[in-house]
Amino acid sequence: MTSQRAAVIGLGSMGLGMAQSLIRGGFTVTGFDVATAAGERLAQSGGRVAASPAEAAHDAHSVIAAVVNAAQTEAVLFGPDGCAESMPEGAVFISSATMAPEMARSLCARLETGGRHFLDAPMSGGAARAADGSLTMMASGSEAAFACARPALDALCGTLYELGAEAGQGAAFKMVNQLLAGVHIAAACEAIAFAARQGLDLARVYEVITRSAGSSWMFENRIPHVLEGDYSPKSAIDIFTKDLGIVLDMAREAQFPVPIAGAALQMYLMTAAAGMGRDDDSSVARLYAQLAGLKLPAKEPA
């Protein structure tokens, strides 16, 4: 247990769970979210609610940004009522959004000029693992940033990869993971719809493939959504239009071809264009089914 103070900016399903894990770890937690209802859920869990990122962070040892992208992270730090200058000198900003390495390096450099630390710490694991303190983080940053963030990381993470002394390296590892994850979900959806087109028993396909060389973590995790016809978003299509978009931008910038990630991105964009951007990312299978006039399993009425 600790007597430290943490601020959590962004109290969606991830941020709220992280705040709860920090409270359970003995932290005094102050949170902020643009949505008032999110703050109320934090208050019910024993946290304080602030009126701005600046106010939430003013006495924190660690400030965790649990927002969705680089633009929001930048706004939390440097926007109106941002926390970059209200954070105590020597405190650490833990940046958990998935973003391009270049962006993480830039935010780090700007924050460090003011004497605060920056930890580039994109995470993996859903809301359940945020809430029980077993997230995976792919982190990089200075020794001082790690030292200052350590108590919060202990409360938040089941697995912490320490991937280098400079911001940007955590982000780069995360983008390699997202390239693969994005391709694997789209490929899983292509394969299960192809199997349906071939007239195969899809539950049997799932059983055989998950025990064969064609399996992936994503096939195993996402195809049950298709088999149950349940496309309520555990993780949305829009996440991968964003993340594969970053991969493609990084690759173009580096003059490096990524044709398979490119093909996968087009499938997420088609699925979003067909109106399923906020649905579960396994909705790529529904897009294939729509195109080909296939019937996939439908959810049982409740």
Added chain:
Amino acid sequence: MTSQRAAVIGLGSMGLGMAQSLIRGGFTVTGFDVATAAGERLAQSGGRVAASPAEAAHDAHSVIAAVVNAAQTEAVLFGPDGCAESMPEGAVFISSATMAPEMARSLCARLETGGRHFLDAPMSGGAARAADGSLTMMASGSEAAFACARPALDALCGTLYELGAEAGQGAAFKMVNQLLAGVHIAAACEAIAFAARQGLDLARVYEVITRSAGSSWMFENRIPHVLEGDYSPKSAIDIFTKDLGIVLDMAREAQFPVPIAGAALQMYLMTAAAGMGRDDDSSVARLYAQLAGLKLPAKEPA
């Protein structure tokens, strides 16, 4: 143990291992291969060597075709000195090559008119698993075909999926697996080369990804070849130009789009075009490295 007789046509690394597993299971095994040296290895393992498929199969209960594709399987059955008419009536032909379901159905129909049985039984697992009798087979066929093949399947398989009463269903399941396997190898190679382009420590990438949501069976299995710089063929590029070619043909025939498998096939074709068709399928990573002027690990001199 059994007193049955089996014929094995095709004595490459898979067929020889299968023959050895059958001998160990008590079978009297007669083999045939167009290469004389392959026959000698069978003789050393205690098998007999025949001068043609027809001769090898003439008194067999089970005839196993361990050749690489549909055309060779067709030649083994119906070509000059083929075994379709020399096999005893009531015997079973176990077809283990990966092929289009349509082709498996057609071969089955032709063989059944002569009173022999056909088991559509594509396999997965390499030479080691062939030799120790722990292959996985995705099989379909009539009850009579399964019944007659059972003793041989027991000697050959660790896992046997019984996927339907008609030839073609085993083949279709195998093609779904190959779609995924082919995409995952190419994506693994794209991702590891992208990671190299980003300047990341590749051994660390392997460690992080294999424990993350971006992992796949193929990433875990093939990327060590890249890390060791060892592209001696465990499974060759040419296998996937063939297998993804079948997937693309099946999909076009069914008017079904498979853009991700299509992108992967192009990468295998580029790798083959660059002279690496007979090298390990992880050579797709070398193709990316060549294109981008990257250095991947080189094999230590022996």
